[in-house]
Amino acid sequence: MSDMIDVDGKQYAVDEEGYLANLNEWVPGIAGVMAKQDNLELTDEHWDIINFLREYYEEYQIAPAVRVLTKAVGKKLGKEKGNSKYLYSLFPYGPAKQACRFAGLPKPTGCV
Amino acid sequence: MSEIVKKFMYVNRKAPYGTIYAWESLEVVLVGAAFDQDVSVVFIDDGVYQLTKGQDTKAIGMKNFSPTYRTLGDYEVKKVYVDQASLAARGLTQDDLVEIAWEDMETEEEVENIVEVIDSAHLSALMNESDVIFSF
Numbered sequence: 001m002s003d004m005i006d007v008d009g010k011q012y013a014v015d016e017e018g019y020l021a022n023l024n025e026w027v028p029g030i031a032g033v034m035a036k037q038d039n040l041e042l043t044d045e046h047w048d049i050i051n052f053l054r055e056y057y058e059e060y061q062i063a064p065a066v067r068v069l070t071k072a073v074g075k076k077l078g079k080e081k082g083n084s085k086y087l088y089s090l091f092p093y094g095p096a097k098q099a100c101r102f103a104g105l106p107k108p109t110g111c112v
Numbered sequence: 113m114s115e116i117v118k119k120f121m122y123v124n125r126k127a128p129y130g131t132i133y134a135w136e137s138l139e140v141v142l143v144g145a146a147f148d149q150d151v152s153v154v155f156i157d158d159g160v161y162q163l164t165k166g167q168d169t170k171a172i173g174m175k176n177f178s179p180t181y182r183t184l185g186d187y188e189v190k191k192v193y194v195d196q197a198s199l200a201a202r203g204l205t206q207d208d209l210v211e212i213a214w215e216d217m218e219t220e221e222e223v224e225n226i227v228e229v230i231d232s233a234h235l236s237a238l239m240n241e242s243d244v245i246f247s248f
Contacts (some may be wrong), residue, residue, distance in 0.1 A: 107201060
């Protein structure tokens with residue numbers, strides 16, 4: 001039923017939309033493999049957002065919706081990064097959805 | 113964004129675990145927040161337990177979603193009310209409840225805690241003012 005992705009020879013289950021099935025299994029390599037599937041090369045700027053999302057989830061137990069992410073990024077990483085133009089330039093498939101997937105989080109709450 | 117802003121009130125009456133109501137309600141509030149409406153969230157009866165601090169769900173094997181209430185401010189919810197009588201009947205006070213901060217990024221206006229304990233008369237007045245009430 002569920003698909004698998006291969007990261008450094010290890011298999012990880014993902015759901016039908018490509019989100020990691022078990023977020024405790026996450027390792028940074030998963031983000032790299034998922035990014036490659038989306039034809040993206042991860043830079044430090046991507047990692048800032050991915051790490052930020054993991055911290056946000058750790059603290060609040062949810063993956064934030066895109067506008068909440070934008071607001072929270074602005075607060076934490078500076079106003080010049082807290083806007084959707086910047087975030088979409090990093091994550092063209094939608095900063096919340098795509099970055100959450102790379103970060104091993106579930107699909108964001110409030111994404112309609 | 114939308115031209116008509118309605119007053120939405122979400123009323124939570126049930127304990128956080130044991131039924132799915134509390135979590136479902138929270139999800140609806142967070143999803144609904146995308147629509148730029150005037151939202152208030154109310155906790156009455158056993159619903160007040162949803163906001164208590166220091167929840168530990170390990171023994172019942174459920175996800176502890178109590179930290180998620182603290183994101184309500186990020187989701188532009190600015191009004192959270194708790195029924196005074198329900199708290200008192202359970203031997204609880206405001207000190208037992210989580211604090212939810214709210215901040216306007218543009219104006220940098222800040223509210224340290226939007227959780228407000230109110231009496232039933234006040235609550236009933238707020239219910240009367242609401243356009244839509246969702247009960248969970």
